[in-house]
Amino acid sequence: MSTLMVVDDEADVRYSFRRLFEGEGLEVVEAASGEEALRMIPRVRPDLVVMDIRMAGLSGLETLRRIREMDPRLLVILMTAYGTTQTAIEAMKLGAYDYLLKPFDMARLRSVIQQGLKAARDMRQAVAIRPTGGLEEDALGLVGRSEAMQQVFKLIGQLAASDATVLITGESGTGKELVARAIYQHSRRSGQPFLAVNCAAIPEGLLESELFGHERGAFTGATQQRIGKFEQCHRGTLFLDEIGDMSLSTQAKILRVLQSGQFERVGGNQTLQVDVRILAATNRPLEQMVASRQFREDLFYRLNVVRIHLPPLRERREDIPLLVEYFLARFAREQKQTPRSLTAAALRALENYHWPGNVRELENVLRRATVIAKGEAILPEDLPPEVLEGAAGPVRAGAAPQPKPGPATGAASQAHAGTSETARDEEEVVHLARRLFEWARRHPDRKVLPAVERELVVQALRETRDNQVRAARLLGITRATLRKRIEKYGIRREFRVE
Numbered sequence: 001m002s003t004l005m006v007v008d009d010e011a012d013v014r015y016s017f018r019r020l021f022e023g024e025g026l027e028v029v030e031a032a033s034g035e036e037a038l039r040m041i042p043r044v045r046p047d048l049v050v051m052d053i054r055m056a057g058l059s060g061l062e063t064l065r066r067i068r069e070m071d072p073r074l075l076v077i078l079m080t081a082y083g084t085t086q087t088a089i090e091a092m093k094l095g096a097y098d099y100l101l102k103p104f105d106m107a108r109l110r111s112v113i114q115q116g117l118k119a120a121r122d123m124r125q126a127v128a129i130r131p132t133g134g135l136e137e138d139a140l141g142l143v144g145r146s147e148a149m150q151q152v153f154k155l156i157g158q159l160a161a162s163d164a165t166v167l168i169t170g171e172s173g174t175g176k177e178l179v180a181r182a183i184y185q186h187s188r189r190s191g192q193p194f195l196a197v198n199c200a201a202i203p204e205g206l207l208e209s210e211l212f213g214h215e216r217g218a219f220t221g222a223t224q225q226r227i228g229k230f231e232q233c234h235r236g237t238l239f240l241d242e243i244g245d246m247s248l249s250t251q252a253k254i255l256r257v258l259q260s261g262q263f264e265r266v267g268g269n270q271t272l273q274v275d276v277r278i279l280a281a282t283n284r285p286l287e288q289m290v291a292s293r294q295f296r297e298d299l300f301y302r303l304n305v306v307r308i309h310l311p312p313l314r315e316r317r318e319d320i321p322l323l324v325e326y327f328l329a330r331f332a333r334e335q336k337q338t339p340r341s342l343t344a345a346a347l348r349a350l351e352n353y354h355w356p357g358n359v360r361e362l363e364n365v366l367r368r369a370t371v372i373a374k375g376e377a378i379l380p381e382d383l384p385p386e387v388l389e390g391a392a393g394p395v396r397a398g399a400a401p402q403p404k405p406g407p408a409t410g411a412a413s414q415a416h417a418g419t420s421e422t423a424r425d426e427e428e429v430v431h432l433a434r435r436l437f438e439w440a441r442r443h444p445d446r447k448v449l450p451a452v453e454r455e456l457v458v459q460a461l462r463e464t465r466d467n468q469v470r471a472a473r474l475l476g477i478t479r480a481t482l483r484k485r486i487e488k489y490g491i492r493r494e495f496r497v498e
């Protein structure tokens with residue numbers, strides 16, 4: 001029988017785990033603090049630990065660090081109500097197996113625990129991996145709650161111990177440079193230089209000299225010797241942005257540095273040797289460019305050792321509210337003002353827009369809105385016309401939002417002016433359903449309808465403290481139907497009451 005250890009200072013949570021997983025044939029042991037867990041582990045020898053990050057006394061991260069020292073093969077899953085980048089990265093960096101966001105999605109909880117137990121079984125034969133580094137505080141300014149961004153944070157954490165070349169892909173403004181900086185800050189090279197070169201912004205003739213330097217007299221205008229970025233970056237990390245915009249001859253030189261660390265300054269014949277980690281980014285389809293021989297295949301494979309893809313913002317709209325909150329707080333800090341708020345209609349407009357310029361465009365739109373908003377809150381009319389046009393009018397599931405003719409300033413508030421309360425509410429429901437549908441489209445393996453139905457029932461029961469009559473009324477169904485759903489999804493009492 002496998003043993004699951006639950007570490008949480010909230011007795012309710014421990015109890016819920018016990019009820020849920022003992023029913024599934026696991027032995028569940030409880031620890032009320034990090035200290036207690038550390039004392040119990042050598043005796044109990046659990047197969048898997050599930051632990052809260054926020055606990056009185058020893059924090060979850062610190063406990064994790066000590067567990068990893070004690071037994072690097074013991075898998076730990078962390079739970080957090082705060083889905084910040086920082087904790088996610090730190091957790092993975094310290095070697096957590098996974099982490100779960102509270103409140104739990106029961107299906108995900110079950111599957112993560114099952115996966116963890118399976119990995120623990122496999123791990124008994126595997127070689128132990130040592131944890132790296134300590135805990136350091138930094139402000140990466142990289143936020144996101146979507147599954148896609150959570151995966152990115154995990155990868156950054158997992159990459160911390162490695163010097164691998166990383167290729168970061170994604171449309172312009174999706175945060176590629178920010179991710180590169182985060183990888184660097186969490187790497188062993190964080191005490192060494194980080195330099196960024198935007199290959200598209202430098203004229204082709206000058207790019208080689210920028211990267212490799214040149215000797216005096218190498219070409220007209222080369223009046224001084226120049227040290228290039230590779231040399232400046234010795235032992236450090238070089239971020240090559242827009243790598244797809246480089247000539248084939250520069251590509252050949254980059255390949256050589258990647259393979260051997262060697263290059264010559266332009267016009268020089270002395271071979272120099274450097275130790276530089278390369279992080280590269282592009283918004284161009286490199287695979288296609290390889291096929292059409294615009295990009296060297298051998299370089300592509302050298303760069304593509306680890307790939308991080310950042311999806312466009314329109315494919316992770318669930319990140320928008322968090323990004324808005326983050327930017328508004330940041331602008332307020334910069335301007336030493338209290339943060340502005342945003343009305344529900346304005347947020348709806350932001351969530352419905354297709355964001356061709358991704359996070360950078362959202363940041364710019366919000367910056368402008370904070371400047372022009374007259375009151376404490378940002379209203380739809382403070383947003384630019386294209387954002388309102390993309391979002392005005394009732395949103396129909398599956399249909400592209402229709403552009404609205406006529407002068408656009410204030411269009412959204414006008415569009416809403418004659419709308420009744422009920423119509424607006426319905427619009428809200430359609431809007432939520434549309435977002436769920438988008439999620440479902442990206443996760444065809446997950447059964448969205450039953451999952452949503454189950455969650456709605458759980459929420460209604462919690463809200464009404466398990467009063468089935470009131471819960472049924474809240475959901476617009478009969479009590480008999482509610483009962484059937486409780487039975488169908490096996491919703492136990494402990495998950496119905498907080």
Ligand SMILES: Nc1ncnc2c1ncn2[C@@H]1O[C@H](COP(=O)(O)OP(=O)(O)OP(=O)(O)O)[C@@H](O)[C@H]1O
Nearest residue numbers: 141142143144171172173174175176177178359360
């Ligand atoms: N997840 C995020 N959290 C917070 N800010 C973000 C995030 N993603 C992007 N940004 C912000 O958006 C702007 C664009 O990000 P960045 O420059 O990293 O994008 P990029 O993909 O490298 O763009 P390009 O391809 O045009 O160089 C930056 O100001 C960055 O701070």
